[in-house]
Amino acid sequence: MMDNKDLEAEIHPLKNEDKKSQENLGTLPKNEGNSKSKPVPSRLSRCRTVAFFLSLFICLFVVFVLSFIIPCPDRPSSQGTWKLDYSNAVTYDFLALGDVNKDKIQDVLFLYKNTNSSDNLTRSCADEGFSTPCAFVAAVSGANGSVLWERPVAQDVALIKCAMPQMPDNEVSSACILVGRSGSFIAVSFFTGETLWSHPSNFSGNASILSPLLQVSDIDGDDTPDLLILAQEGQEVSGAIYSGSTGYQIGHRGGLGVDGDGVALLHVTRTGAQYILLPCASSLCGFSVKGLYERITGRDGHFKEDPYWENMLNHSTHRRLLHSPAAVRYLMNVPGKGGQDLLLVTSEACMLLDGQDLEPRWTLGETQVLRKPVLGHYKPDTLAVAIENGTGSDRQILLLDLSTGSVLWSLPLPSLPGGPPSTSLMTADHRSAFFFWGLHDLVSANEMDPQDVQHSLYMFHPTVPSILLELANVSANIVAFDAVLFEPSRHAAYVLLTGPASSDAPGLVSVTKHKVGDLVPGSRVIRLGEGSSDSDQAVRDRFSRLRYRSEV
Structure with a gap:
């Protein structure tokens, strides 16, 4: 029979082997046991460890310096309101x-x-x-x-x-x-x-300088646009071109053969040809920049002429491109299909002309537009034009779809003589906020002394077409006005230039800036009809949340 030790070894062979191993391990030399239980780390491992902790220390040091030691650059603070007198x-x-x-x-x-x-x-x-x-x-x-x-x-x-x-x-x-x-x-x-x-x-003292100052493409090869100045002396309009970099005249003055009497416009046709357009009584007159350049310098330039336009001019008298049934008051370049179109405003109608063949795309008749129209967006990314139809108590604001001429929105808004023009600012929803001056409360205005009547500034946004906000009231004579995005996506403000009505009577001249967002909380909500059940405060909050963006 087996004794107890042999029996246990047979039943638990692994246990028995382990026990022997431990016994044998105890008999090994001391140095040999230590070398097997604690392997010595390699030199490469130590280098990796040092590099890791050194990199970690450098990163933490840089973060500490940037966060606590080096101050962040101060962002310029912009005051909501200021005034200079x-x-x-x-x-x-x-x-x-x-x-x-x-x-x-x-x-x-x-x-x-x-x-x-x-x-x-x-x-x-x-x-x-x-x-x-x-x-x-x-x-x-x-x-x-x-x-x-x-x-x-x-x-x-x-x-x-x-x-x-x-x-x-x-x-x-x-x-x-x-x-x-x-x-x-x-x-x-x-x-x-x-x-x-x-x-x-080099213009004579009897010459009347026509506005505006026009820029033409670089002639003298100095990478700077050159300048075209038009002047009227008697019934003749002449032009002169000057270097934009030095101011020296290029060639001499040359007559255009037209008797224009309004604001000039530089128009580029679909072929890239540049033409000077001028209102001429009840017509639209034109002259190519190429023709003017050749006339004043006696040599050929790099300018183009449009065969279609030259054919129209050759078959007309006094360089007339288009006959109008009434006096031409304003002429604007507007974006069109594949190039520029022309918005023509006469004393009796407003029409959009194709920028190449000058054929009317649409006509809005029976109008009396005395102010330059303003472009904006009533629908997202769709151009609209705001026109002021009529004057005084008969004045009406019309927002038209630029592509079709259909009326998108209208509002009777009487005005005072000499009131400032309208303007618009693009908002983040790809529409525009429109700013109009006028007198919504005509009855109360009629009861006041004319010297006490104030110009009122109104704000309109197409998302709430039945609401008008009255932002400010100004009693001073307004000379110039504009709504401006002073910082991208930050704040919009309007700038007001006021001063004496006559240059012969000096007085106080003031330049004032007012942030639109600061005026909205104290504005007066005017409801134009049914369509908004929100409280006045809810309407103000909605306008306060408007964000503005720069024109693309």
Whole structure:
């Protein structure tokens, strides 16, 4: 018979082997046992460990420095409201906007006429060789209303055009060009106000400078658009082209053979040809830039002519392209199918013309439009045009679909004489907020003294067509007005330029900025009819939530 030890070994062989192994392990040399139980780490493993902890330390150090030691750059704060006053001055119907001091907030440029500049600058009319009073250009910070720069530029100003910065390294492409009534022609830096060039304009004292100052494609090969100035002397309109980079005249003056008497427009046909368009009594007159260039220089240029347009002009008298049944008041380039179309406003009708063959796409008759129309969006990404039909107590605001001419929205909105024009701002939903000046409460206005009647600013958005917000009331004489997106997607504001109604009676000139979002909570809700059951506060909250976007 087996003894107990043999029996246990047979039943639990693994246990028995394990026991022997432990016994044998105890008999091994001490150094040998330690080397097998604790393997020595390799040199490569140690290097990897050191590299890991060193990288971790560097990352934590960088995060600490960026978060706690190096301060974040301060974002420029933009005040919701500011005002700048000039005493004993007059002003011009001109406002331009752009980032002058490069703080990503739009700044304001305007013109005024005074004996001296503001108190913080010392450049006077005499410093530039002008008698007093003279015309100043001023650039004001859109953030807080402080004067960035200002300087006397002319005895009096006939035309001004400020080119927004397009090429940061090209100072000339970012300039304000001014034509003085006394024949001066000057370009000043958009950013500093310093003179880039100055020349006489070579127009006689009897010539009437026509607006606006037109830009044509580069002629002299300096990568800067050149300038076209039109002037009327007697019944003849003549044109002169100047280098945009130096101001020197290219060639000599040349007559256009037309007797235009309104605002000129530079139109580009479907073939890329440039034409100067002018209202001529009850007609639309035209002249090719190529023809003018050849006439004033005596040589061929790189400009194009459109065969279709040349055929129309050759078969007309006095360069007339289109006969109108009434006087032409406004002419605008508008986006069309494959190019520019023309929006033509006469004293009796408003019509959209095909930009190539000048055939009417639609006509809205029996109108009396005395103001330049304003483009905007009533439906998402669909252009609409706002027109002011009639004047005084008969004035009516019409929003038309630009492609069809159908009326999308209308509102009787009486106005005061000399009221500012309408404008629009694109909102984040691809529509537009429209801003109109007028007098919604006509009965109360008629009962007031005319000197006490105030211009009222109204805001409209197509998502609530039965609601109008009255944002502000202004009793001063409004010279210029615009609604502006001062910061992308941040806040919209309007800029108001007020001053004396006559240039012969100097007085207080003021430039004011008001943030639209700050005016909405205190605005008056006007209900135009049934369609909105929301409370007044709910309506204000809805307008306060509007977000704005830049035009593409």
